[in-house]
Amino acid sequence: MPERSYFDWNATAPLRLEARRAFEEALSLPGNPSSVHAEGRAARRVIESARQEVAALLGAKASDVFFTSSGTEANMLALSPAWEIGADKGPRDRLLMSAVEHISVRSGGRFPKEKITDIPVDAAGRVDLAALAEAVAKSERSLVSLMLANNETGVIQPIVEAAAIVHAAGGLFHVDAVQAAGRIPCEMEALGADLVTLSAHKIGGLKGVGALIRADDDIHLADPLIRGGGQERGLRAGTENVLGIAAFGAAAAAARQLGQAEAARMLALRNRLETGLRAIAPATVIFGAAAERLPNTTLFALEGMKAETAVIAFDLEGIAVSSGAACSSGKVQPSHVLAAMGVSPGLLRGAVRVSLGWETTETEVEALLSAWRKLATALSKGQSGIAA
Numbered sequence: 001m002p003e004r005s006y007f008d009w010n011a012t013a014p015l016r017l018e019a020r021r022a023f024e025e026a027l028s029l030p031g032n033p034s035s036v037h038a039e040g041r042a043a044r045r046v047i048e049s050a051r052q053e054v055a056a057l058l059g060a061k062a063s064d065v066f067f068t069s070s071g072t073e074a075n076m077l078a079l080s081p082a083w084e085i086g087a088d089k090g091p092r093d094r095l096l097m098s099a100v101e102h103i104s105v106r107s108g109g110r111f112p113k114e115k116i117t118d119i120p121v122d123a124a125g126r127v128d129l130a131a132l133a134e135a136v137a138k139s140e141r142s143l144v145s146l147m148l149a150n151n152e153t154g155v156i157q158p159i160v161e162a163a164a165i166v167h168a169a170g171g172l173f174h175v176d177a178v179q180a181a182g183r184i185p186c187e188m189e190a191l192g193a194d195l196v197t198l199s200a201h202k203i204g205g206l207k208g209v210g211a212l213i214r215a216d217d218d219i220h221l222a223d224p225l226i227r228g229g230g231q232e233r234g235l236r237a238g239t240e241n242v243l244g245i246a247a248f249g250a251a252a253a254a255a256r257q258l259g260q261a262e263a264a265r266m267l268a269l270r271n272r273l274e275t276g277l278r279a280i281a282p283a284t285v286i287f288g289a290a291a292e293r294l295p296n297t298t299l300f301a302l303e304g305m306k307a308e309t310a311v312i313a314f315d316l317e318g319i320a321v322s323s324g325a326a327c328s329s330g331k332v333q334p335s336h337v338l339a340a341m342g343v344s345p346g347l348l349r350g351a352v353r354v355s356l357g358w359e360t361t362e363t364e365v366e367a368l369l370s371a372w373r374k375l376a377t378a379l380s381k382g383q384s385g386i387a388a
């Protein structure tokens with residue numbers, strides 16, 4: 001087995017050392033955080049300190065952070081008609097979302113299909129703000145969900161402008177910041193978001209933990225998904241995942257301290273990567289390149305390349321890349337993101353995603369480029385790039 005280079009950080013990131021330590025420390029805590037005895041209180045302290053750290057990553061208050069089992073669950077929780085804002089108890093009557101949202105948002109949460117409106121994106125994958133303004137003006141009770149950064153292309157949405165449009169029309173604004181957190185600034189107030197989704201495993205925590213964060217305590221959900229013991233101030237029942245939350249807090253603290261420097265390093269590597277990809281095969285198309293993007297993501301294709309075979313060819317060279325979004329079946333589905341950007345079917349089937357992280361090295365980028373050289377040469381000869 002060749003030495004492996006991991007380039008699938010948007011699917012999941014390795015556990016940060018700080019998160020591993022917090023996890024290991026929490027392993028020795030026997031108590032239930034809801035118990036009043038010393039053991040229970042010790043577990044509670046771990047959760048509350050993690051809540052502070054996750055809040056700090058977004059410049060939010062700890063009391064506005066609600067832990068969930070995943071980013072998916074936080075999105076599901078957010079996409080409800082039953083948000084109340086202060087004295088306003090009326091339901092949200094429709095859901096607006098961009099055509100390039102993560103599948104957990106595309107599922108529509110608890111809105112029926114006929115109450116959901118798609119907002120188109122341009123060829124670079126940016127949401128069409130004029131279409132958003134037009135759609136949101138049709139009701140004062142919309143819920144709008146947009147991602148801060150796209151998981152496939154890394155394209156960053158004009159969230160500040162979108163927030164102004166949504167709020168001017170009386171709407172409530174949810175932002176899925178799962179891919180953006182730790183990579184670009186995500187201050188809730190600066191973004192203008194009312195609700196934000198995070199996922200622990202994208203920032204170096206454990207898989208299976210997420211959070212929904214609200215802008216202030218005026219915002220209240222009348223229909224939690226999971227009811228029972230009243231944990232997470234009634235918003236998410238079930239004994240808390242103390243280990244996962246402890247690691248999430250440590251990962252959030254590390255991301256806050258190191259994120260900016262890591263992003264600058266990743267951007268330099270990503271630029272080297274993209275220059276190299278194009279130097280080797282000048283016809284390489286990099287999706288979303290005309291837009292502002294995350295510093296760590298490149299989604300690219302070459303006419304005639306099939307994503308499935310390209311991913312296998314890279315894998316055989318010791319390089320882990322992906323064919324776009326990771327999906328539970330492991331099957332490659334045509335990307336709804338690229339389809340919404342109007343990408344031709346020929347290129348759409350060939351899109352390969354390379355996503356970098358804080359451990360990525362220059363040597364690994366060079367290894368990826370030499371694998372790309374082999375693959376691109378094989379493709380130019382009409383071969384698949386996988387040795388028989």
Ligand code: PLP
Pocket residue numbers: 010011069070071072073075102104147149150151176178179199200201208209210
């Ligand atoms: N939102 C975005 C943009 C994502 O990329 C992902 C995961 O890939 C999720 C939500 C879901 O997060 P989780 O894996 O924690 O369910």
